[in-house]
Amino acid sequence: MSIAAKFEIEYLQYLDAEGKQVRDDLPAFAQDLDQMVELYKLMLSTRVFDAKSIALQRTGKLGTYASCLGHEAAHVGIGSAMKPEDVLAPSYREYGAQLYRGVQPREVYMYWGGDERGNDYQNEPARHDFAWSVPIATQCLHAAGSALAFKIRGEKRVAVCTIGDGGSSKGDFYGAINIAGAQNLPMVAVIVNNQWAISVPRKIQSGAPTLAQKGIAAGLYCIQVDGNDIIAVRKAMEDALERARNGEGGSVIEAVTYRLGDHTTADDARRYRGEQEVKDAWAKDPVKRLKNWLVARKVWDDKKEEAWKAECDDWMDNEVNAYLETKTQPVSAMFDYTFAEIPADLEKQRDLALSLENKAH
Amino acid sequence: MAQITLIEAVTQALAYEMAHDESVVVLGEDVGVNGGVFRATQGLQEKFGELRVLDTPLDETTIAGVTVGMAAQGMKPVAEAQFEGFIYPMMEQIACHAARLRNRTRGRITVPAVWRAPWGGGIRAPEHHSEANEHLFTNIPGLRVVLPSSPARAYGLLLAAIRDPDPVMFFEPKRIYRQYKEEVPDDGEALPLDVCFVLRDGTDVTLVTWGAQVKETLEAADALAAEGISAEVIDVATLTPLDFDTIAESVAKTGRCVIVHEAPKTAGFGAEIAARLAEECMYDLLAPVERVTGFDTHIPLFRLEMKYLPSTERVVEAAKRTLAAS
Numbered sequence: 001m002s003i004a005a006k007f008e009i010e011y012l013q014y015l016d017a018e019g020k021q022v023r024d025d026l027p028a029f030a031q032d033l034d035q036m037v038e039l040y041k042l043m044l045s046t047r048v049f050d051a052k053s054i055a056l057q058r059t060g061k062l063g064t065y066a067s068c069l070g071h072e073a074a075h076v077g078i079g080s081a082m083k084p085e086d087v088l089a090p091s092y093r094e095y096g097a098q099l100y101r102g103v104q105p106r107e108v109y110m111y112w113g114g115d116e117r118g119n120d121y122q123n124e125p126a127r128h129d130f131a132w133s134v135p136i137a138t139q140c141l142h143a144a145g146s147a148l149a150f151k152i153r154g155e156k157r158v159a160v161c162t163i164g165d166g167g168s169s170k171g172d173f174y175g176a177i178n179i180a181g182a183q184n185l186p187m188v189a190v191i192v193n194n195q196w197a198i199s200v201p202r203k204i205q206s207g208a209p210t211l212a213q214k215g216i217a218a219g220l221y222c223i224q225v226d227g228n229d230i231i232a233v234r235k236a237m238e239d240a241l242e243r244a245r246n247g248e249g250g251s252v253i254e255a256v257t258y259r260l261g262d263h264t265t266a267d268d269a270r271r272y273r274g275e276q277e278v279k280d281a282w283a284k285d286p287v288k289r290l291k292n293w294l295v296a297r298k299v300w301d302d303k304k305e306e307a308w309k310a311e312c313d314d315w316m317d318n319e320v321n322a323y324l325e326t327k328t329q330p331v332s333a334m335f336d337y338t339f340a341e342i343p344a345d346l347e348k349q350r351d352l353a354l355s356l357e358n359k360a361h
Numbered sequence: 362m363a364q365i366t367l368i369e370a371v372t373q374a375l376a377y378e379m380a381h382d383e384s385v386v387v388l389g390e391d392v393g394v395n396g397g398v399f400r401a402t403q404g405l406q407e408k409f410g411e412l413r414v415l416d417t418p419l420d421e422t423t424i425a426g427v428t429v430g431m432a433a434q435g436m437k438p439v440a441e442a443q444f445e446g447f448i449y450p451m452m453e454q455i456a457c458h459a460a461r462l463r464n465r466t467r468g469r470i471t472v473p474a475v476w477r478a479p480w481g482g483g484i485r486a487p488e489h490h491s492e493a494n495e496h497l498f499t500n501i502p503g504l505r506v507v508l509p510s511s512p513a514r515a516y517g518l519l520l521a522a523i524r525d526p527d528p529v530m531f532f533e534p535k536r537i538y539r540q541y542k543e544e545v546p547d548d549g550e551a552l553p554l555d556v557c558f559v560l561r562d563g564t565d566v567t568l569v570t571w572g573a574q575v576k577e578t579l580e581a582a583d584a585l586a587a588e589g590i591s592a593e594v595i596d597v598a599t600l601t602p603l604d605f606d607t608i609a610e611s612v613a614k615t616g617r618c619v620i621v622h623e624a625p626k627t628a629g630f631g632a633e634i635a636a637r638l639a640e641e642c643m644y645d646l647l648a649p650v651e652r653v654t655g656f657d658t659h660i661p662l663f664r665l666e667m668k669y670l671p672s673t674e675r676v677v678e679a680a681k682r683t684l685a686a687s
C-alpha cells in the first residue's frame with residue numbers, strides 16, 4: 001500500500017488541571033515569573049471585568065452580553081503573544097485578548113449597551129484591530145485579507161483570527177484557512193473550542209476527532225492545546241506567529257476550553273446541558289490552575305490576590321462610571337457615518353430625523 | 362380554547378404540520394433541545410425526534426443548501442435562520458437554486474421549502490439582530506415572501522407556506538412575537554397566500570403595511586379616528602406575489618395612501634407599491650403617496666433604534682398630510 005498523505009495532531013499542555021507542571025521544557029516566557037504574574041493578573045482582571053458586565057446587564061444597564069468566563073487563559077494567551085503591529089480579528093467574547101491590546105472595558109460596555117462608539121477602540125494597538133464580528137466566522141476572511149495585504153506589501157506582520165467551535169463549521173472559516181495555505185499567508189486562526197455553540201454541542205459540528213486538523217487540509221500547521229493552560233496557548237501562539245512572520249506559513253490552533261457561563265445573558269444553559277458537566281469543567285478552571293502554579297513558586301499569594309482584585313474593582317468601577325456617564329449620541333449620528341460625506345439625498349432624511357427629534361422634546 | 366402569542370402560533374403550526382405530514386422536517390441552529398433562541402421550535406424535537414428536528418452545524422450555507430436538496434427529494438423542510446441578519450449566506454442557495462429550479466428544469470425539479478427567520482428591530486438586541494431585509498427577497502422571481510402580523514395569521518400562513526409547492530420566505534416580526542394573545546384553533550386550517558388582509562375598513566385614507574408595523578399602523582388608525590379621520594388598514598402579508606388589487610380597490614375608495622415599513626426607504630418594498638399606484642391608480646389619487654419608513658441607514662444599535670423605526674406619530678402625520686393635500 002502506498003500512502004498519499006499522513007498526519008497527526010500534537011496536543012500541548014504544560015499545566016494540568018491542578019496547576020501541576022507536566023513537562024520540564026518550559027518556554028522562555030514562562031521561566032520569567034514576573035511575566036507570568038502579569039499574565040495571571042490580566043486573567044484575573046478579565047474575570048473581574050466579566051462579572052461586572054453581567055452585574056450591569058442584570059441591573060438593566062447593559063443589553064445582551066456575551067460572557068468570557070472560563071476563556072481567560074485562551075484569550076490572554078492569544079493577545080499577549082501578539083506583537084503590537086499584528087492585527088486581531090475577533091468574534092465577540094475575546095475580551096482577555098482585547099484588553100491586553102488596549103480595548104477599554106467602557107468600550108465593551110458601550111457596544112453591548114447599544115452604542116456604536118464601543119466599536120471605535122481608542123487605544124493602540126487595538127485601534128488597528130478589527131471590531132467585534134457577530135456574523136459568525138466572517139472575521140476569518142478579514143484576517144486572511146489582512147495577511148494578504150501584509151504579504152503584498154512585504155510587511156512582517158501577522159493577522160490573527162479567533163473563531164468558535166461552532167464557527168469552524170462555516171464556509172468563511174474554511175475559505176480563510178484555504179487561501180492562507182494556498183498563498184502561504186501570515187495568518188493564525190485560533191479555534192476557541194469551548195464545547196458549545198449556544199445549545200449545540202461540539203459533536204454536532206464535525207465528525208473529525210479534532211478541529212485543529214481542519215487546517216491540515218488547507219496545508220497549515222496544526223496543533224491542539226489545553227486552552228485552559230495559558231502556557232500552552234501562548235507557546236503555540238508564539239511558534240505560530242514566528243513561523244508566519246518569517247514567511248513559513250500559517251497555522252490553526254485549537255484551544256480546548258469550556259464555556260462556564262451561559263452563551264449570553266439572553267441564554268439559559270440549564271435548558272440543554274447538565275450540572276455535572278459544568279462542575280467538571282470548573283475543576284479545570286484556567287485561573288485557579290495558574291494561581292496554584294504561581295503560589296507553588298512563591299510569587300503569588302492570597303494577599304496579593306485580594307490587593308489586585310481590589311485594584312481591578314476600582315478600575316472597573318471607574319470604567320462603569322465612564323460608560324454610564326456617556327450621553328446617548330444625537331440622532332444625526334445614525335446618518336453621519338454612512339458615507340465619507342453625507343450625500344444630499346440622505347441629508348434630507350437626516351433633517352427629517354432631526355426635526356422629529358426636536359418635536360419630541 | 363387556548364389563547365396564544367404569535368410565536369406560539371408558529372410552534373403550533375409546525376407541530377400540526379409535522380404530525381400530519383411526515384415529509385415535514387425542521388432544521389437550523391439551536392432548534393432542537395433548546396427549541397430555538399426565541400423558542401419557536403420548543404418541544405418539537407421531543408415530539409418528533411432528532412432527525413425531523415435537526416440541529417445543524419453552524420453554517421447558513423449548509424442549512425440553505427441541504428434544504429434545497431431535501432426539498433428536491435420530495436421532503437418539506439422548514440429551515441430556520443436564527444436572525445434575519447444572518448440570512449445572507451443563504452441567499453445564494455435561495456436565489457440561484459430554490460427560487461429557480463422549477464424554471465430552469467422546466468418543472469422537473471421543485472423546491473417546496475420554507476425559510477423562517479425572526480425579523481426586524483425594536484427588541485434592544487445586539488448588532489446584526491434587528492434588520493428588516495424583506496426587500497432583498499421580493500426582487501427574486503419564483504420566491505414567495507410572507508410576513509405574518511398576528512397569531513392567527515402566523516398559524517394560517519405558515520401552514521400555507523409549508524403546503525405551498527414553491528419556496529417561501531417566512532419572516533416573523535420578533536418585536537410582536539409576544540405582544541398579545543388571541544385564540545387560534547389548532548384545526549390545520551391554512552390562510553390563503555398571495556392576498557392582502559384588510560384589518561380595518563375606512564374611507565379617508567389607506568394605510569398599507571406589514572409585519573411589526575401593523576401595530577403602529579393600527580394605533581395610528583385609532584388616533585386618526587379620534588380626530589374624525591377614517592383610515593383603512595391593509596396588512597400586505599404576502600409581499601410577493603403581490604395582491605395589488607386589494608390595495609387598488611381601497612385607494613379607489615379613499616384616494617389617499619400611506620405605506621409604512623421598517624426597512625430603509627430607498628428600494629424598500631414600499632417603493633414597489635408606490636410605483637404600482639402611480640402606474641395603475643394615478644387618477645384615483647387625491648394626494649401624493651406617502652411613505653413612512655426606516656431611514657437609508659443601518660439600523661442603529663439599540664440606544665437609537667426607536668428613532669429609526671417608524672412611529673405611530675409619523676404615520677398619523679403622514680396620513681394628515683394626504684388629507685391636507687386635497
Ligand SMILES: Cc1ncc(C[n+]2csc(CCOP(=O)(O)OP(=O)(O)O)c2C)c(N)n1
Nearest residue numbers: 134135136164165166167196197198390447
Ligand atoms: C452567521 C451567524 N449565524 C448565527 C449566529 C447566531 N449565533 C451567535 S453565537 C452562535 C454560536 C457560536 O458558537 P461558537 O462558534 O462555538 O462560538 P462561542 O459563542 O461558543 O464562543 C450563534 C449560532 C450568528 N451570530 N451569526
Ligand SMILES: [Mg+2]
Nearest residue numbers: 164165196197
Ligand atoms: Mg463555542
